[in-house]
Amino acid sequence: MADNGKTFGTAAKRWEGIGPYYAMFPIRFADAVIKEHTAAGDTVLDPFAGRGTAIFSASALGRRGFGVEISPVGWVFAETKLGPAPLEQVEERLQEIANAGCDYAKQAQSLPEFFKKCFSPSVRRFLLAARDGLDWRGCTCDRTLMAILLVYLHGKEGQALSNQMRQTKAMSPRYALKWWDENGTKPPDLDVVKFLQQRIRWRYAKGVVEPDGSRVYLGNSVTLLPKLARHMREEEAPKARLLLTSPPYFGVTNYHYDQWLRLWLLGFETDAYINRGPHQGRFTHSVRYRNLLKEVFCSAAKLVADDAVVYVRTSKDPFTKEATLDALREAFPMKRLVERCRPFRKPTQTHLFGDKTPKAGEVDLVLLPTKAARHSLGHQTSVAQQ
Incomplete structure (x- = not known):
């Protein structure tokens, strides 16, 4: 069956799109990265899981995924895709x-x-x-x-x-x-x-992707990642071979305001303008934003293998990019950085909502084990730790 240029002939294709959500990366992107940097049975980690695109992709491709998401809306979408009821x-x-x-x-x-x-x-x-x-x-x-x-x-x-x-x-x-x-x-x-x-x-109509133990946890990565690390140690679970994520961009979107009506249906406030905390609105406080990224990535570093790949999509906005780079350098000091430019090829969602000012585009920050970095593709720009 074809619909709007997309094919929905498999269970994975039917379920991957559950959840219209702001600032999500495409499933094709997640599929490509996971196939490139992991093998069947490996673990994938996403500490800013959103609607669970990376974790669902990992599950559908025969990997096991663990994620954390602070928004109840994103979490409901993610957990449902990973294991819907009959x-x-x-x-x-x-x-x-x-x-x-x-x-x-x-x-x-x-x-x-x-x-x-x-x-x-x-x-x-x-x-x-x-x-x-x-x-x-x-x-x-x-x-x-x-x-x-x-x-x-x-x-x-x-x-x-x-x-x-x-x-x-x-x-x-x-x-x-x-x-x-x-x-x-x-x-x-x-x-x-x-x-x-x-x-x-x-x-x-095409079935479901069978549950395989992949999970997205509801809450703040700052507090949940250390608990997840202890759980993995106790269970002697293998560490992640790939950390694939896209943190919130500085000052771009309000994660409560944009989803206030869906949050209301989940039992939260009727008021669209309420402030629900520093990590659930628009990120505009520079120090808090930097601290959040550093805390999360440093905690995530304890859940990934020494030879793991860290793949982060972020904004080319100078402050967002530098804050993300600083956090990654602190969390993964022994890895080598490769930057992959991702210019916007279509109007952004902010463009669709009336903000037509030029946007910097996005960039993929890929941290590779030193040996693997030598074999990265020649058209990529390799940048040593500064």
Whole structure:
């Protein structure tokens, strides 16, 4: 089956795209890096896992992946891809939530104006029942249904449960209300069960990628990576042969604000503008940003083998790049650096949201064991530790 130029003929292809998410790298990129630098059975680590692209790629390619993600939205997507519940259970749970929606008529009417113009009454009742009833942290079935629901929570007309909105990120309530009023758009009055059931069955039509022990942990890498290191030592698990990640870029996106509506569905605040902590908003404090990168990469260094490859995609913005380089040099002082320039070939997401100023593009910072560095491709720019 072809869809928008993409082929979805395998289970991996059906599940890899779960979760529209800002600042994610493409699955093709993760596949290529993992194939180049690991063998079947090796371990891959991603301390800034996002929606779990690197970990899912590792699992689908016969490796084992471990990741950490601080955003509940990204974590729900990642864990669901790695081990979704059986289709029959998910469909049964969907109907249970729909039935429970009858009890939320009064609460649906008391929601702020944004929700009334974003979702029809029947959709609001369903969402409130899902918000209260789905145990996405502790139940695989509930998490699977929640992940699929989060995918279609908002998006273009006819493709989501909401009034017209972007899919990747939620817009501010004030902006959305103004836009809907000016353009005369209304929330779709649809059968939620039928709408989601069609999409759930499509997702499962080619099966699932069978669980293999790969995991993404929910929380802050600063505190979770040392615990993961102890666990691996106790289990005598092999260290990672590849660290593949893309840390947050300095001052680019607000990781709470962009996902505030999906976070609301997960049980968090109704307020899009709330500050949820230094590592869950926009990274604009230079010292905290540098410290975060250093702490995470130094902790991650204890989980990777001496001859491991460290592959980091980051921004060419001077501050972001230098902060990342400083952290990597401190964490991996014995490795050799290779830089691979990755210019933007298409408009960036910030361009799509109105910011059309020139962007520096991205760069891959690859840290290789010294012997391997000698064999890196001639067209790459090799830069010794400074």
